[in-house]
Amino acid sequence: xxxxxxxxxxxxxxxxxxxxxxxxxxxxxxxxxxxxxxxxxxxxxxxxxxxxxxxxxxxxxxxxxxxxxxxxxxxxxxxxxxxxxxxxxxxxxxxxxxxxxxxxxxxxxxxxxxxxxxxxxxxxxxxxxxxxxxxxxxxxxxxxxxxxxxxxxxxxxxxxxxxxxxxxxxxxxxxxxxxxxxxxxxxxxxxxxxxxxxxxxxxxxxxxxxxxxxxxxxxxxxxxxxxxx
Amino acid sequence: xxxxxxxxxxxxxxxxxxxxxxxxxxxxxxxxxxxxxxxxxxxxxxxxxxxxxxxxxxxxxxxxxxxxxxxxxxxxxxxxxxxxxxxxxxxxxxxxxxxxxxxxxxxxxxxxxxxxxxxxxxxxxxxxxxxxxxxxxxxxxxxxxxxxxxxxxxxxxxxxxxxxxxxxxxxxxxxxxxxxxxxxxxxxxxxxxxxxxxxxxxxxxxxxxxxxxxxxxxxxxxxxxxxxxxxxxxxxxxxxxxxxxxx
Numbered sequence: 001x002x003x004x005x006x007x008x009x010x011x012x013x014x015x016x017x018x019x020x021x022x023x024x025x026x027x028x029x030x031x032x033x034x035x036x037x038x039x040x041x042x043x044x045x046x047x048x049x050x051x052x053x054x055x056x057x058x059x060x061x062x063x064x065x066x067x068x069x070x071x072x073x074x075x076x077x078x079x080x081x082x083x084x085x086x087x088x089x090x091x092x093x094x095x096x097x098x099x100x101x102x103x104x105x106x107x108x109x110x111x112x113x114x115x116x117x118x119x120x121x122x123x124x125x126x127x128x129x130x131x132x133x134x135x136x137x138x139x140x141x142x143x144x145x146x147x148x149x150x151x152x153x154x155x156x157x158x159x160x161x162x163x164x165x166x167x168x169x170x171x172x173x174x175x176x177x178x179x180x181x182x183x184x185x186x187x188x189x190x191x192x193x194x195x196x197x198x199x200x201x202x203x204x205x206x207x208x209x210x211x212x213x214x215x216x217x218x219x220x221x222x223x224x225x226x227x228x229x
Numbered sequence: 230x231x232x233x234x235x236x237x238x239x240x241x242x243x244x245x246x247x248x249x250x251x252x253x254x255x256x257x258x259x260x261x262x263x264x265x266x267x268x269x270x271x272x273x274x275x276x277x278x279x280x281x282x283x284x285x286x287x288x289x290x291x292x293x294x295x296x297x298x299x300x301x302x303x304x305x306x307x308x309x310x311x312x313x314x315x316x317x318x319x320x321x322x323x324x325x326x327x328x329x330x331x332x333x334x335x336x337x338x339x340x341x342x343x344x345x346x347x348x349x350x351x352x353x354x355x356x357x358x359x360x361x362x363x364x365x366x367x368x369x370x371x372x373x374x375x376x377x378x379x380x381x382x383x384x385x386x387x388x389x390x391x392x393x394x395x396x397x398x399x400x401x402x403x404x405x406x407x408x409x410x411x412x413x414x415x416x417x418x419x420x421x422x423x424x425x426x427x428x429x430x431x432x433x434x435x436x437x438x439x440x441x442x443x444x445x446x447x448x449x450x451x452x453x454x455x456x457x458x459x460x461x462x463x464x465x466x467x468x469x470x471x472x473x474x475x476x
Contacts, residue, residue, distance in 0.1 A: 048299055048362070063359060074476060
């Protein structure tokens, strides 16, 4: 009889991962639908079709998609934010954030970082320098931390800066982002970075034993010590 | 038959095991109803914003220099209603705004009577659900003053506003009595232009632009929304938009 291997991903990580993944997909699709009503980006407080834009996105204008788009966007935003809050609290309380996601001291050594960057650029698996003990590589850890601690909060706050109700209570949000249209532009730029992260994340799964990694994130057990994606 | 479709939605959600979760989420007594998961997220948003706005803060106001040169006019920009056209030709001198329902003294106000009431001018950011925003200056009489002058009854909970071009919407007293909720007859220092809702439009500054109805035709105070239309609380709600537009 085979001994039960330790859990690669605890249940709360798996649940919040897949809830977040579903909500993120819905947010992306609905956000795109909303964007089509005004595929132009501005800085400052104001902006409109006839006003000079910073960027005019090469997208067709469609005013008919904001009804379902907004409904789905805010429903999935609630799910994403509540799931994300559960994840962050659990990650802090259990020490997951520091144990699994914060780069170790040796990983932050410039020579080590340089070798990881070289390996990534050559599309080779990043070398584990700690004698086989499975851990995420430093670039991967930094990417997760940027998503969790920078991009996700920026998305939430810039989204709320577009809310006339929330900003009546917290006008400081306008100061933080430099106006409602600036917040809208930053919301779009951060969303673009999150989609870029998602594409790299999916590519890394596909490039590194996808079945084992998927099994790991679904059942918690992957039957090995390779850690990627 | 609106009732049937609503019942089907409710049956659908209870079949998913969500019935108990969704059934009891009427946050405002007699308020608009929306079934399903979108009803749940609308309720979460309304509950959260009501908490954040519990001290009734004002929306941000700007100095007149901030007023936008470009302020889009969308949806109806010149109603083709014959009574409206005639009234417009007469400079709206025969225009009347009836206030009825749960008030002690139902009254139809002329434009001159509204202009004789205490006025408020506010330069605010108009945020459209389409994504654009523009700063405009609005002058008008607070809705709270108009309602008080008609003797709003104790049992009134909502205000229903109908327009010349067939729009209608409702507001609970939390927003209807807010100091920045005004019946605006002036824009950027002049008369309210026809494209922006002349002679009088509503301004509800803590919600999206679609709550700030143009071309007001009547005001009615009621005690519950559920009996109106499909019970969703507004014309755009029946088209799938949220009744509460604070986000």
